[in-house]
Amino acid sequence: MPEHTYTAQSLDRALSRVKRELGADAVILSSRQLAGGGAFEVRALAAEDATDFQQPVPASKNASLLERLLIRNGLDPQIARLFAVSAPGQPRTLREATEGLARSLADHVAFAAPDLDAPRKHLALVGPTGVGKTTTLAKIAAEAALIRQRAVGIISLDGYRIGAVQQVEQYADLIGVPLEVASDVSSFRRALRRLADAEVVLIDTAGRAPRDKAALGELAEILHSSDVEVEVSLCMNAASRTMELEDAVERHAVLLPKTLTITKLDEALQYDAIVSAHITSGLPLAWFTTGQRVPEDVEMATPEKLAAALCGEEV
Ligand SMILES: Nc1nc2c(ncn2[C@@H]2O[C@H](COP(=O)(O)OP(=O)(O)OP(=O)(O)O)[C@@H](O)[C@H]2O)c(=O)[nH]1
Ligand SMILES: [Mg+2]
Known part of the structure; x- marks a missing residue:
């Protein structure tokens, strides 16, 4: 053979x-x-x-x-x-x-959550519609600001969906961190300048329908057009099917993601999609989210947590 x-x-x-x-x-x-x-x-x-x-x-x-x-x-x-x-x-x-x-x-399997204690970190969460990007961003913002005592700022690049800015604004107010809203390269650069004192800048982006390829190209240009290095984490729902995962990985490649964040582990009945997402993308696993509560329901992805999920333990 x-x-x-x-x-x-x-x-x-x-x-x-x-x-x-x-x-x-x-x-x-x-x-x-x-x-x-x-x-x-x-x-x-x-x-x-x-x-x-x-x-x-x-x-x-x-x-x-x-x-x-x-x-x-x-x-x-x-x-x-x-x-x-x-x-x-x-x-x-x-x-x-x-x-x-x-x-x-x-x-x-590679595990590597972005370092929230780095001297300066700019992190954007991207991914399909409704996977939990904004909620996860709020959880990470709370962890960085309240637990790690970092100076945090948030930029919303989601002027697309009605109510999206208000959603992230409520979280920013609750956590007590500044929020900037941007929609193109120049307003994004302005937002970065306004948050120049922030040590951790978290960037919320709009989820787009699978066929809207142009939107992801525009987002890539905004995120990667300044001197500031923006690290991108691709968020995927743990309950996705293989075809959806492969499609999402392919479509979001233009955004140059560095890690995967897997959301809604609490809703998945099986966890094979986490392994498929990692193998399909070749990207390390950053965070797992396990519920709707902000800030509690997020944790760094670890071999122990993934092993427990794959062996059928409750997550
Ligand atoms: N069960 C569960 N629900 C979650 C989790 N993370 C987010 N959600 C819920 O999923 C829904 C969508 O969350 P968002 O954070 O608005 O999702 P998004 O990716 O920002 O959505 P768009 O910006 O519209 O693309 C909300 O009802 C969240 O409470 C999770 O880990 N588990
Ligand atoms: Mg959102």
Whole structure:
């Protein structure tokens, strides 16, 4: 069988190459981290060369508790096997499985929340309509201003939806931080100048319908046109389907996102979309949001939290 071997610095890069070169339905045969702990090697077949593998791989009789658990909780069987074989030991209880998975995830999935303690941080939240960008921004603003005692400012770039500015204004008032509103390159630059003393500037953006491609191009120009480096986090709903995720990642690539923020974990029944979003985009996971309460329902994404979600624990 024409087997292909891909080596890359991270698992998601190796899997992205598999997908790009062999297609989304490529069959993954194995994956391992090479000696020395650096690169990952993935062996795979194109779907048409893998007649024996056409059907989704059910967990084998010998599958570990962890592998069966992950498949039952919706994870792609190949990815489930990959995480399970890399987990240390032979878990016998749910707790051991979750702990083992967390160790495996720490090796396979990148986690990196933007540093709210950096001397200066400009962070924009982008993403599809209604995923929770504004609510998440308010949670992060409260964490930075009230807990970390940073000087925070907010810029709203959402003059598009009626009531959007009022929504973020209420949060800014509640937290006690200044708000600027902008709609184009020059007003955005003016807003940045007005917030020159802020250490953490959070930028709320408008969600746009999937077909409105021009709007994201305009937003990219605004966010990346000044001397200030704006870090972008792409927000995705944990309950999204694979096609929606892939579409969102592709459409928002023009905004040059650095991380993924996964919202509404509390509403999702399964968490495979988090892994798909990471693999599809190759972006590290920043924050998870777990409810509507501001500021409580946000936390930094960690291997332990993701492991608990994937193993079916309540989040
Ligand atoms: N259950 C749950 N609801 C959430 C979460 N985050 C936000 N929401 C709710 O989702 C709805 C939309 O939230 P917004 O923050 O306005 O979403 P948005 O992405 O800013 O929406 P647009 O600006 O219109 O694109 C609100 O009812 C929020 O309370 C979460 O983590 N869990
Ligand atoms: Mg909003």
